[in-house]
Amino acid sequence: MDLRTSGKPASPEEIEAVESVISILERPTGTETDGKGSLDGRGIPFDNKGGHRDLLLPALHAIQERIGWISHGALDYLSLQLGVAPAETYGVASFYSMFSLEETPKTVIHVCDDIACRAAENGEPAAAMSGRWGAEGDGSGEVMWVRSPCLGRCEDGSAALVQRAGMPHRRILVAPLAADALAVELEKPVHDWANTESFRVPQRESDPSSLRLLKRVGVADPTSVDSYRSHGGYRALRRALEIGPDNVIREIKDSKLMGRGGAAFPTAIKWESVARNTARPHYFVCNADESEPGTFKDRVIMEQDPFAIVEGLTIAGYATGCEKGYIYVRGEYPLAEERLDHAIHEARSKGLLGNRIFDRDFDFDIELRRGAGAYIAGEETALFNSIEGKRAEPRNKPPFPAQAGLFQKPTGVNNVETLINVLEILEIGGLAFSNIGTPDSTGTRLFCLSGSVSEPGLYEAPFGIRLGELLDMAGGVSSPKSLKTVLLGGAAGSFVGPDQLDIALSFEGVRTAGATLGSGVVMVFDQDADLDQAILRIAQFFREESCGQCVPCRVGTARQEELVLRLSNNTVIGSRSDEIALLGNLATVMRESSICGLGQTAANAIESAFKLGLVRG
Amino acid sequence: MSDSVAVSIQRSVSVTIDGIEVAAPEGSSILQTCRSQGIDIPTLCYMETLTPVNTCRLCMVEVQGSRTLVPSCSRKIEPGMVVITNSDRVSESRKMVLELLASSVDMSIVSDELAGWMELYQVDKERFGPMAAPSSLGERETMRAGHHHKSDGSKAATVFEPVKIDNDQYVRDYSRCVLCYRCVEACGTDAQNTFAIALGGRGFEAHITTEFDVPLPESACVYCGNCVAVCPTSALMFKIEHDMRQDQSWDESRQTITRTVCPYCGVGCNLEIHTQDNKIVKVTSPLDHDVTEGMLCVKGRFGFEFING
Numbered sequence: 001m002d003l004r005t006s007g008k009p010a011s012p013e014e015i016e017a018v019e020s021v022i023s024i025l026e027r028p029t030g031t032e033t034d035g036k037g038s039l040d041g042r043g044i045p046f047d048n049k050g051g052h053r054d055l056l057l058p059a060l061h062a063i064q065e066r067i068g069w070i071s072h073g074a075l076d077y078l079s080l081q082l083g084v085a086p087a088e089t090y091g092v093a094s095f096y097s098m099f100s101l102e103e104t105p106k107t108v109i110h111v112c113d114d115i116a117c118r119a120a121e122n123g124e125p126a127a128a129m130s131g132r133w134g135a136e137g138d139g140s141g142e143v144m145w146v147r148s149p150c151l152g153r154c155e156d157g158s159a160a161l162v163q164r165a166g167m168p169h170r171r172i173l174v175a176p177l178a179a180d181a182l183a184v185e186l187e188k189p190v191h192d193w194a195n196t197e198s199f200r201v202p203q204r205e206s207d208p209s210s211l212r213l214l215k216r217v218g219v220a221d222p223t224s225v226d227s228y229r230s231h232g233g234y235r236a237l238r239r240a241l242e243i244g245p246d247n248v249i250r251e252i253k254d255s256k257l258m259g260r261g262g263a264a265f266p267t268a269i270k271w272e273s274v275a276r277n278t279a280r281p282h283y284f285v286c287n288a289d290e291s292e293p294g295t296f297k298d299r300v301i302m303e304q305d306p307f308a309i310v311e312g313l314t315i316a317g318y319a320t321g322c323e324k325g326y327i328y329v330r331g332e333y334p335l336a337e338e339r340l341d342h343a344i345h346e347a348r349s350k351g352l353l354g355n356r357i358f359d360r361d362f363d364f365d366i367e368l369r370r371g372a373g374a375y376i377a378g379e380e381t382a383l384f385n386s387i388e389g390k391r392a393e394p395r396n397k398p399p400f401p402a403q404a405g406l407f408q409k410p411t412g413v414n415n416v417e418t419l420i421n422v423l424e425i426l427e428i429g430g431l432a433f434s435n436i437g438t439p440d441s442t443g444t445r446l447f448c449l450s451g452s453v454s455e456p457g458l459y460e461a462p463f464g465i466r467l468g469e470l471l472d473m474a475g476g477v478s479s480p481k482s483l484k485t486v487l488l489g490g491a492a493g494s495f496v497g498p499d500q501l502d503i504a505l506s507f508e509g510v511r512t513a514g515a516t517l518g519s520g521v522v523m524v525f526d527q528d529a530d531l532d533q534a535i536l537r538i539a540q541f542f543r544e545e546s547c548g549q550c551v552p553c554r555v556g557t558a559r560q561e562e563l564v565l566r567l568s569n570n571t572v573i574g575s576r577s578d579e580i581a582l583l584g585n586l587a588t589v590m591r592e593s594s595i596c597g598l599g600q601t602a603a604n605a606i607e608s609a610f611k612l613g614l615v616r617g
Numbered sequence: 618m619s620d621s622v623a624v625s626i627q628r629s630v631s632v633t634i635d636g637i638e639v640a641a642p643e644g645s646s647i648l649q650t651c652r653s654q655g656i657d658i659p660t661l662c663y664m665e666t667l668t669p670v671n672t673c674r675l676c677m678v679e680v681q682g683s684r685t686l687v688p689s690c691s692r693k694i695e696p697g698m699v700v701i702t703n704s705d706r707v708s709e710s711r712k713m714v715l716e717l718l719a720s721s722v723d724m725s726i727v728s729d730e731l732a733g734w735m736e737l738y739q740v741d742k743e744r745f746g747p748m749a750a751p752s753s754l755g756e757r758e759t760m761r762a763g764h765h766h767k768s769d770g771s772k773a774a775t776v777f778e779p780v781k782i783d784n785d786q787y788v789r790d791y792s793r794c795v796l797c798y799r800c801v802e803a804c805g806t807d808a809q810n811t812f813a814i815a816l817g818g819r820g821f822e823a824h825i826t827t828e829f830d831v832p833l834p835e836s837a838c839v840y841c842g843n844c845v846a847v848c849p850t851s852a853l854m855f856k857i858e859h860d861m862r863q864d865q866s867w868d869e870s871r872q873t874i875t876r877t878v879c880p881y882c883g884v885g886c887n888l889e890i891h892t893q894d895n896k897i898v899k900v901t902s903p904l905d906h907d908v909t910e911g912m913l914c915v916k917g918r919f920g921f922e923f924i925n926g
Contacts, residue, residue, distance in 0.1 A: 004837040006828075072829050079828075085812030085837065090828035094817045097763035101829070137764075146764065373763065374819070391816060396671050396691055544763045548796070548816075548823030550672050552710075555717035558774050558821040559745050565770025566746075573746045582744065589713040592686045592706070593674045600685065 003079070005086055010077035017066035018078050021059040025052055025081070053084055054407075056389030060093055061331075061370060068108075068165030069100040084389070095391040095547075097148075097373030098163065098331050105139050107186065110148035110161040110332070111177065114293045115491070115537050116450045117150075119529055120157030128179040143186070149375065149541055150293035151175070151332050154450035154523070155200050155457050161332050164190055171334040195335040199300045200457030202474070212424050212436075212444050213417070214460050217304040222339050225346040228307040234352065236426035240315045241360050245275060248319040252422065254430025256442045261287060261380075261415035262492070262518050262597070264507050267422075270412055273402035274320040277410035282322040285387070285406060285413040286313045288329040288336070289371050289378040292490035293541060294521035297446040298416035300458050302329065302336035305420070306343035310366060312419030314353065315426065317364045320412045325364065328383050330371045341368055375545035379596050380413045381405075382547065393549045394596035417446055417520075437463030441506035445517065451487075451524035454478045464509065468501030470522060481527040485614055489518025491538045492601035494608035495531075516604075531614040532568040535606045539564040542602035553599030556590040560603060568615070580610060580617060632698040647689035647700055648676055656702055659711060659734040661718075661849055662797035663690040666910040667807045670798045673718075675734075677710050678702045686710055712738040720745045720773045721821075723792045726851035751777035751792065758830040762819040774821060780859070783832035786840045786919050788859045793852035794825060800844035800853060801825065808912045813837040814844070842918040846901060846911050857898050868893065876903070879917040884908060886917050897921045 010018075059082070063074045070093055079086040093099045100108075111126045126136065129145045137146055145160075153159035153175035160177045164170045174182060174196045185193055203210055204218050211217075221227035228234070240248045253268035274282055286309060290298040302309060313325045327344075329337050344366050347353040355363045369387055371377050377386045381395035384406045405411025421443055425433045434442045441463035447470055450456045454475025461470060467486065477483050483498045494515045496503060503513045510517050525531065539561040548554045563583045566572050572579045587603030594600045609615050627643040634651060641650040646669070651658050661673040671688035680687045681699035686707065689700075701707065715735055718724065719742035724735070742748075749772035757778055760766075768774065781789040796816070804814050813836045817826035827836040845853040854862075861867035872893045879886040887906040891899035900918050904911040 006831065006835060075828060085815070086828040087813055087815040087826070087837065090826065091815035091817045094826075095762055095819050097761065097819075100761070102759070146761075149763065393816075396688065398692075540767075544765060544820060546820040548818070548820045550674050551714050551717050551795075552674050554796070554821055554823065555721050559717065559720070562745065562768065562770035562773060565768070569769060571769065571771055585709070585713065589710045593677050593710045593714065594685075595671070595674075 003083065003085065005076035005080055006072055008071075008073040008076060010071070010073040011067075013066055014063055014071065014074035015077060017062040018059050018074070018081060021062045022052065022055050022081055025055075052082055053389035054387055056082060056084060056089065056092055057096075057369070057372060057386065060089075060096075060099055061372065064099050064163075065165055065169040066167065068106045069102060069104045071103075082389075092389065092391055095374060096331075096371075099372055103139075105142055105144045106165045107143045108163045109133070109143065109145040109182070110151070110163070111145055112149075112151040112153065112159040112161075113147045113537075114150035114154075114541065115487070115534050116154035116294055116523055117158045118533060118537060119451060119525065132179045132183060148332070149545065150291065150295070152290060152296040152299045152330075154294050154296055154448065156198070157450075157456075161334075162186070162193065164193065166190070171331075173332065173334055197303065197335060199304055200455070201300070201459075202455045202457050203459060211460055213301075213420050213446060214305075214458065216308065217300060220305065222304050222306055223342055223346075225307055225343070225350055225352070228305075232427070233307055234311055236423040237311050237315055237318075237352075238358060239426045240318055241358055241362065245319045245321065248315065248426070249275060251425055251430035252319075255421075255425040255433040256430075256440075257418070257421055257425060257433070258441065258507060259415060260417035260421070260445070260520070262292070262489075262516075264517075267414065267418060270402060270414075271316065271320050273400075274322075274410050274412040277402060279410050281324065281409055282320055283406045283409055283411045284313060284317045284320055284322040284325045285380075285383065285411060286316075286325065286327040286419055287378060287380060287383060287413055287415045288327050288333075288340075289383060290333075290416070290519070291330055291375040291378050292492060292519040292521065293538075294448055294450060294487065294490045294523045295519040296448050296450075297458055297520055299333055299336050301416055301420060302333065303339050306336075306339040307347065308420045308423060309340065309416055310343050310347050310353070312422045313366060314347075314357070314364055315422055316412055316414060316419060318362055322412070323363055323365070325366045326369055326387060326406070327366060328369045328371060328377070328387060330378075331373055332371075337368065337370060344368060374547075375541075376547045376596075376598055379598065382596070383413070384411065391547070393547045394598075396595060438504070438506045438508070440508050445505065445520060447505070447520045447522050449474045449522045449524070452478045452481075452483075452526040452529070453524045461505070463506040464504050466501065467496070467503045467505060467522070470505060471501070471524065477524060477526055479526045479528065484525045484527045484529055485531070485609075485612065486525070487521060487523040487534070487605065489516040490521040491541050491605055492516075492597070493518040493521060494604050495612055495614055496608075497612050515608075531609055535609045535615060536561075536564050536568060538605050542598065546598060546602075550593075550595045550599065552590045553594040553596075553602065556586055556594070556599065557602050559586055560590075560606065564606060576617065583607075583610070630694050630696050632694045632696070632700060634700045635702055641694055643694075645694055647678060647680075647687070647692050647694055647698075650694050651678075651689060651700075651702060658689055658702060659715075659731075659738075660690060661731065661795060662799060664799055664847055664849075666904060666912075667799055667802045667847065670802070673714065673795065673797055675711055675714050677714075678707055679704055708738065712740065715740045716742065716744050718795050720748065721775045722795050722850070723777065723790075724795075724850060726793065728849065731849065745773040746771065748773050748775050748777070751775070751779065754779045754781070755830060757791075757822055757824055758817065758826055760818060760822040762822075765820070765822060776821075776824070781832075782856070782859075784834055784838075784840070785856055787842060787845050787853055787855050789825075789833075790852050790854060790859075791824060793850045795850050795852075796823060796825070797849060799847040799849065803843040803847045803912070804838075808843050808910075809839070809841050811837055811839050811841070813839075840915045840919060841913060842915070843912045846913070855899055861893075861898065867898075872898065879913070881914075881916040881920065886913055888913070888917055890921075896925050
């Protein structure tokens with residue numbers, strides 16, 4: 001089959017951008033350009049299997065960064081070089097919100113207007129932006145701004161991601177966001193644009209000995225492997241190599257560690273089934289695509305303790321017989337990506353990645369991949385598709401990742417927080433770890449406190465802590481008004497009322513209360529909070545982040561948003577009770593028949609808000 | 618799909634469907650097993666000749682031990698599996714899925730089978746309110762992922778847009794598109810290996826498209842028409858049929874179908890020539906023919922102009 005392209009030329013800059021990613025590849029003859037980038041793909045052998053299709057996202061990023069958008073000529077050139085049909089490349093590029101397919105100003109500011117930031121700014125964090133840079137999406141000037149889903153800076157109450165294309169190019173995450181201060185920053189030379197680095201771990205001051213997972217945060221230098229090692233780093237890997245892969249899995253089993261990504265699956269079972277699978281190679285993926293609204297825990301770890309993730313993933317790779325690991329970090333986290341990239345290079349240069357790690361017969365390396373603006377890519381099988389250079393559409397399960405995951409090979413996949421627990425388990429032993437927390441939810445948990453609390457930030461507490469106790473740790477409700485509700489677990493979680501402060505925050509405790517811990521979100525709303533706004537934003541979020549693959553989610557999330565709008569505007573069709581019944585009916589079908597967790601949980605928070613009477617029923 | 622081959626080399630698996638124990642060849646899907654027992658399960662994206670993508674979620678059934686419903690088209694049977702196909706839970710899901718589609722897509726020209734299921738599940742397409750007006754041509758295709766037009770919720774969002782007519786062979790009426798992925802599969806590895814079309818965009822704005830929405834003559838399309846052959850809702854329609862429907866001369870009751878062998882090359886594709894008033898109005902190929910499985914090339918599909926002329 002021949003590959004047909006439009007014949008539109010790519011510019012020298014576009015070619016350079018693509019080549020910066022794929023220049024190492026051997027390519028079939030005929031794909032050389034005439035120097036002008038103009039070529040017709042007819043006659044080039046092409047099977048659309050794309051032996052290197054997994055370079056599609058990195059190359060799209062390179063074009064986006066260099067040019068600011070992806071032109072037809074650039075898309076054709078890339079497609080031809082990777083042997084992927086242009087229609088498919090277009091399908092991939094148009095799936096992700098950080099890729100632009102029309103000419104766009106070189107500077108684009110993505111302003112967080114998700115639940116926490118909206119509430120903090122009285123519903124309109126973006127208002128100040130319009131004053132300075134014109135209407136949302138107005139691309140006529142030098143700078144364009146658009147609204148964004150949660151950027152993981154909820155503890156700061158407002159945030160923006162700035163994408164700057166060109167040479168040099170830059171991405172920065174700033175929080176809290178002040179339009180005037182940002183304008184000053186953007187006046188500086190591009191390479192001086194700075195991320196606002198901050199982490200709020202109040203226990204660091206009040207009770208540092210209570211920190212296990214966060215013990216190095218704010219203590220060790222996140223850019224120095226020596227500093228990491230002098231604070232206990234790489235002891236766990238050394239121990240793992242001493243006891244061997246089977247015993248590592250036994251320790252994890254003894255620890256009763258459950259995944260922290262949201263599904264709470266026993267980690268040891270996952271690892272064991274990858275280790276035992278006879279198909280080769282095996283892969284291990286660290287899911288660092290944190291995007292659940294209200295969640296910022298993984299970002300803090302990536303920014304402040306990146307070597308811990310490298311070490312945790314190396315141990316996972318060792319225990320499961322992998323030679324290669326991937327870290328998939330969300331595109332909205334530039335500092336986290338920088339720190340991880342640096343940590344991987346440092347580790348490699350010190351012989352802690354690569355061949356013969358610690359002089360043992362163990363080879364392992366890590367590749368860092370960047371997301372491009374898609375919440376759904378955090379679903380593990382969607383994440384595999386994204387790494388493979390496809391649209392991040394979740395796969396039907398079974399088969400499960402341990403059977404056929406990344407590149408259809410046996411794959412282990414864990415969230416950032418899960419992997420750093422592994423270090424603690426190997427340090428103190430699985431049995432000792434299992435004594436922390438509750439019998440069925442062992443260890444400590446990271447909680448992301450935001451909204452109306454006195455000290456928002458990242459907290460660590462043993463499983464089983466009461467919700468009220470956790471709120472007290474954060475200084476209680478910040479305003480004179482009393483507590484109205486807490487959103488537990490994120491947009492995919494649910495609201496709980498002030499009468500439920502004695503909920504034990506363990507997997508079984510929240511299950512009994514009909515809630516979920518999700519990604520550890522604890523978002524606090526006081527009596528003044530506008531819950532209509534909050535649930536509308538949640539409905540809008542799921543509609544915009546649905547991949548669009550299955551009917552219950554694709555159309556269901558749109559219908560859900562319309563229903564919430566009608567109820568909130570009081571423009572119901574028929575009676576309010578009819579509309580609420582329909583909303584409930586829709587929620588059931590989305591939960592039961594959607595392909596993945598996004599559709600299955602998209603109605604949870606909204607349903608709980610109506611049940612609790614937080615919004616007019 | 619070559620089920621007969623699978624049967625000959627595989628063992629039999631025992632499962633319980635709606636309380637009755639049945640045996641089926643290992644590797645069969647729940648759907649195949651049910652249909653072999655005469656149990657009716659509605660499907661939309663599923664087609665025997667294509668890889669199941671389980672996106673429409675119409676064929677959902679209950680499987681004991683599973684938290685959610687399960688797509689019967691792509692789930693293989695396992696020994697001892699207990700399946701329920703006719704519970705209220707299942708019916709409610711199928712009804713809602715059909716209503717979600719009918720409220721957002723023009724489903725006025727569908728197979729008798731699908732129309733039958735819509736009647737069976739008492740599909741009410743107005744359940745989500747009056748339908749929103751069509752978008753302008755190309756508008757949906759340029760929506761940026763993660764950004765949609767905000768509405769006040771008073772109208773049910775639809776995929777309605779003007780028909781795309783950019784060649785003499787077939788038209789694309791995406792107001793009728795249910796995103797079953799069949800055309801993309803037929804254009805890709807399941808049949809034609811041309812890859813002229815793909816899924817573009819995201820969420821409710823996801824759509825079938827060429828790169829940058831270029832007209833078909835500028836795309837990789839080779840006009841085999843296999844996408845048209847697999848489309849379940851007439852979103853893809855031969856131009857002759859489209860034009861005849863426009864001037865209201867299309868009348869299937871006056872059409873005859875003649876089965877013959879394509880004269881162009883030696884492969885031996887079977888053709889079904891649809892004629893009305895002694896003119897060829899459409900060419901299809903039988904699904905059950907083991908050379909073509911319903912697929913044809915541009916010559917067999919469209920090379921009849923000289924006869925009509």
